[in-house]
Amino acid sequence: MERWEGKVAVVSGASAGIGASIVEELVKHGMIVVGLARRKERVEELANKLSGEKGKVYAVKADVSNEEEVKSAFKWVRETLGKLHVLVNNAGITRNVPLSQMEKPDVIRQIFETNVIGLSLCTGEAVCLMKETGVDDGHIIHINSVAGHSILPYSGHHAYGASKHAVTVLTEGLRRELMEAKSSIRVTSVSPGLVKTEIFEAAGGDPNIYQNPHLQPKDIADCVIFALQCPPNVQIHELTVKPIGEGC
Numbered sequence: 018m019e020r021w022e023g024k025v026a027v028v029s030g031a032s033a034g035i036g037a038s039i040v041e042e043l044v045k046h047g048m049i050v051v052g053l054a055r056r057k058e059r060v061e062e063l064a065n066k067l068s069g070e071k072g073k074v075y076a077v078k079a080d081v082s083n084e085e086e087v088k089s090a091f092k093w094v095r096e097t098l099g100k101l102h103v104l105v106n107n108a109g110i111t112r113n114v115p116l117s118q119m120e121k122p123d124v125i126r127q128i129f130e131t132n133v134i135g136l137s138l139c140t141g142e143a144v145c146l147m148k149e150t151g152v153d154d155g156h157i158i159h160i161n162s163v164a165g166h167s168i169l170p171y172s173g174h175h176a177y178g179a180s181k182h183a184v185t186v187l188t189e190g191l192r193r194e195l196m197e198a199k200s201s202i203r204v205t206s207v208s209p210g211l212v213k214t215e216i217f218e219a220a221g222g223d224p225n226i227y228q229n230p231h232l233q234p235k236d237i238a239d240c241v242i243f244a245l246q247c248p249p250n251v252q253i254h255e256l257t258v259k260p261i262g263e264g265c
């Protein structure tokens with residue numbers, strides 16, 4: 018990880034769960050990390066907690082589904098820090114939304130606007146910033162899901178699965194585009210199984226879900242570090258990580 022020391026990373030969804038853990042690990046490895054979230058105060062608390070570490074955390078308020086807020090967050094990165102080397106597209110939500118009764122179209126829209134449009138907006142801004150500032154060895158990491166590769170047996174969460182299947186296609190599409198442009202920016206999808214975070218609580222979901230085998234956020238942060246620390250010519254394209262005993 019030495020080559021990333023002092024380099025700039027943006028992590029979306031930095032206020033909780035996997036995103037907060039990724040921020041923590043990047044900062045411990047000496048990176049300058051910009052944590053995006055709507056609950057900026059939670060990222061500020063994290064920044065205070067990590068103030069003794071090698072790197073530094075900046076909290077920036079942004080709703081990734083809002084184009085203006087995303088643009089202004091990346092403008093802030095450019096004007097304040099000058100460059101961007103790593104983007105971790107982690108912000109994501111699920112909601113219980115039955116497909117057979119289209120009673121909640123706004124909820125489906127919210128899932129896609131966060132997990133797909135938000136990820137795409139941040140990716141576009143990050144790649145432009147990297148190119149404009151001559152960063153050709155950057156790294157874009159999407160926090161995908163096992164739900165992006167197969168259809169899970171969680172009734173009510175298929176809109177989420179559809180959004181994560183989109184992330185799988187967006188990962189490969191970005192890799193091909195960058196390759197055609199002869200860029201050395203690397204692209205990685207990290208696809209976790211069940212991880213103990215706030216995601217199901219936020220979805221009003223099953224309180225017993227964590228009786229199933231599950232991972233901790235740090236397990237996923239460690240995967241991000243693994244993908245980053247590979248030599249520049251090595252691209253971990255897809256990393257699927259499940260707890261031992263997970264059935265699907």
Ligand SMILES: NC(=O)c1ccc[n+]([C@@H]2O[C@H](COP(=O)([O-])OP(=O)(O)OC[C@H]3O[C@@H](n4cnc5c(N)ncnc54)[C@H](OP(=O)(O)O)[C@@H]3O)[C@@H](O)[C@H]2O)c1
Nearest residue numbers: 030032033034035055056080081108109162212214215216
């Ligand atoms: N937990 C799992 O079992 C699991 C499994 C596979 C994949 N994942 C993926 O891992 C990622 C992180 O999820 P998590 O489990 O850590 O969930 P979490 O604990 O609920 O955290 C979600 C994070 O995303 C942020 N976020 C949500 N909507 C946002 C928006 N519109 N704009 C900006 N930030 C937004 C939240 O921040 P604010 O609310 O402060 O904005 C929060 O920091 C997601 O992409 C999820 O799909 C999770």
